[in-house]
Amino acid sequence: MDIVLGLQWGDEGKGKFIDLISENYDITARFNGGANAGHSIERNGKRITLKMIPSGIFMKEVQNVIGTGTVLDPVSFKKEILNLQLFDHTIQPEKNIIISKKAHLVMPTHKLLDIFMEENPEYTTIGTTKNGIAQAYSNKILRQNLRVGDIWSPDFQSRAQHILYRDYKMLEDGGMIVLPALEEISKEFFDAVDFLKKFTCTETEIYLNNALSKGKRILAEGSQATMLDIDHGTYPYVTSSSTTAAGACSGLGISPKKMGEIYGIAKAYCTRVGNGAFPTELLDEFGDDLRMKGNEFGSNTGRPRRIGWLDLPALKYAVMINGVTQLVLTKADVLNGVKSVAVCTHYELEDGSLETVSGTLSENIRPVLKWMNGWSADFVNMKSGSELPEELKEFLSFLEAALEIPVTYLSTGPGREQILKMK
Template identity: 80%
Template sequence: MDVVLGLQWGDEGKGKFIDLISENYNITARFNGGANAGHSIERNGKRITLKSLPSGIFMNGVQNVIGTGTVLDPVSLRKEILNLKQFDETVEPENNLIISKKAHLVLPTHRLLDIFMEDSPEYTTIGTTRNGIAQAYSNKILRQNVRVEDIDSPDFENRVKHILERDYRLLAGGDRVLPPLEEISGEFFEAIDFLKKFTRTETEIFLNTALSEGKKILAEGSQAAMLDIDHGTYPYVTSSSTTAAGACSGLGISPKKIGEIFGIAKAYCTRVGNGAFPTEIFDDLGEEIRNKGNEFGSNTGRPRRIGWLDLVALRYAIMINGVTQVILTKADILSGMKSVAVCTHYELENGEIMTVSGTLPENARPILKPVEGWKGDISAIENASGLPKELRAFLSFLNDEIGVPVTYLSTGPGRHQIFKIG
C-alpha cells in the first residue's frame, strides 16, 4: 500500500496527484476526515471538488473505498454523487464505491452544533468548515454515535431521532434560529435511503484480502500533517489523524504493508482558519500570490492565508510520516518574481532550531533565505530539462534541505501539467 498525504496545512494539490497516479492502482481508499476536505480534479476542461469520495472515482477499473477512519455525512455524500453524475455521466459510483460499515455518520445536528460552537464566545474559535466533523468524531470517542452498519438495524430511525431531539433541545436555548427538526430529519433519512444503494462491508477485510492477492492500494489522506489532531498545531487542527500512521489505523492495514509515502507540498504555504503561521505574508505580495494562485477554499470559498515555504515545519512533517517522495506544486505561481523566500530555520533567544514539532515555539522568529526567482511561463514545460536554471537550482536546494527527493513538479492547474523530475 502506498500513501498520499499533505505536508503543510492542506490544499497542497493532493487530488490532482492522486488523479495522475491512481490508474496504476487497483484500489483508492480514503482513510480520514469527511466532507470538510476538498480535493479538486480537472476533467475535460472542467473542475470538480470531491469531498468524501476518493479521487480515483473517475478511473475505470479502480475500486474506491471510504474507510473506517472517516466520518460520513449521508446528506453531503448524496449531493456530491448527484453533482458528480451531472459533471460526468459516465461515472458509476454505485459500481466502484465501497463504504466501511464501521465508518461513523455525521448527523444534521452535528453541523448545527459546529456552527454554534464557532459562533459562541464560550468556546475557542477554530475556523472550522462548519460541517460537523469534530462533533461526529467526539461522539465517536464518547461512544454515543451511530455507524454505517447501524442503518440496517430495525431501531436505527428511533435511535437517530432520539439523538437529534436531544441535540435540538440543547441548541434551542437563547435566540438562535434553527431549521425545523422535521426538515433536517427528513433530508437525513432520505439520504440514508440513497446510501443503501452502495456496497457496505468490512473494508479492512476487503483491503487486506486485496493485498494478499497482489493488488495495489493507494491510501488517500485529507487535510495535512500540520493539521493532525495529535501532531499538528493544536488546537487549530482537524479532528482526525492525517499522518501515514493514520492511514494504517483508518483502513485497518498493518504498517508493514506500507511502501511509498508521497508527500505533497506547495512552493509556498497556505493556511485556512486560525492558528500559528510563522511565515505568513501580510503585505500586498500575499494578496498578489493569493489571487494568482486562486487561493480560496475549494470547499468553503474562504480566502487562504499566504506564507513563504516553511522548511522547519516541512522537515517535521516529513519526519513523522516517513515520507519517501515529495511532490511540489504551485511553482508556476511564483514565476516572474525576482526572488522568492524560504524559511530555513527559526531563531530563538537561546539559539536556533531546524526542526519543530506541531507545537510551534512562542517568540520564534522565522529566518528567511532569499532564493533567485525564475522567469517566464513554465505551464507548457513537460520535462525537467526544459525548466529555467533558477527553478532547477531551487529544486536542488530543496532536495538538500529536506533530505528527501522532490520527484514530481506541478506547473499549472491543468490535469496534465505535472511531470516526474527524479
C-alpha cells in the same frame, strides 16, 4: 499500499496528483476526515471538488473505498454523488464506491453544534468548515454515535431520532435559534440514509487486506494535511482526525508492514485557512497578489487562504513523522516571474536559540529567511525537467538536500496534465 499525504496545512494539490497516478492502482482508499475535505480535480476543462469521494473515482477500473477512519454525512454524500453524475454522466458510483460499515455518521445536528460552538464566545473559535466533523468524532470517542452499519438495524430510526432530538433541545437550551426545524432536517437525513443504502457497505479492513494478499495495489488518500493532525499539528487549530501515514494504517486497518511509497505533497510556498500560528505569513501586497495569482481560496468553503513563504522547519517535521519517500512539489509556477523567493530555514526563539525542525509553533517565533533567485519560464509547453530554468533547479536541489528526499514530481500549472515526472 502507497500513501498520498499533505505536508503543510492542506490545499497542496493532493487531488490532482491522486487523479494522475490512480490509474496505476486497483483501489484508492480514503482513510480520514469527512466532508470538510476538498480535493479539486480538473477534467475536460471543467473543475469539480470532491469531498467524501476518493479521487480515483474517474478511473473506471479503480475501486474507491471510504474507510473506517472517516466520518460520513449522508446528506452531503448524496449531494456530492448527484453533483458528480451531473459533472460526468458516464461514472457509475454505485459500482465503484465501497463504504466501511464502521465509519461513523455525521448527524444533521452535528453541523448545528459546530456552528453554535464557532459562534459562542464560551468556546475557542478555530475557524472550522462548520460541517460537524469534530462533533461526529467527539461523539465517536464518547461512544454516543451511530455508524454506517447501523442504518440496517431495525431500531436505527428511533436511535437516530433520539440523538437528533437530544442535540436539538441542547441547542435550544443554549439559546440558539435553530433553523431549519427538527422535522425538516430529520426528513432530509433519513431520505439520504435510504440513498446511502444503494452502495456496498462492508468491513473494508477485510476487503482491503484480501486485496493486498491477491497482489492488488492500493493508494491511500489523506485529507487535510500533517500540520492539521489532531495529535501532531498546530493544536488547537487542527482537524479532528489523524492525517499522517500512521493514520492511514489505523484508518484503513492495514498493517504498517504493508506500507510502500509515501508521497508527500507540498507547495513551493505555504498557505493555511482558519486560525493558528503561521510564522512565515505575508501580510503585505505581495501576499495578496500571490493569493490571486495562485487562486488561493478554499475549494470547499471559498475562504481566502493565508499566504506565506515556504516553511522548512515545519516541512522537515512533516517529512520526519510520516517517513516521506518522495516529494511532490506544486505551485512553483505561481512564483514564476518573482525576482527573489524566500524559504524559512530556521526559527529564532525568544531566548535567541534556533530551531531547524519543529511541529510546535507559537506566535513568538521569528522566521529566519534564506533568499534565492527567482525564476521565469514558459511552463505551458514544458515536457521535461531538463527544460526548467537553472534558478528553479537550484531551488529544487536545495529542498532535496535540506529534506533528504527526492523531488519526483513538479506541478507546472492547474491542469491535470501539467505535472512533470522528475525522476
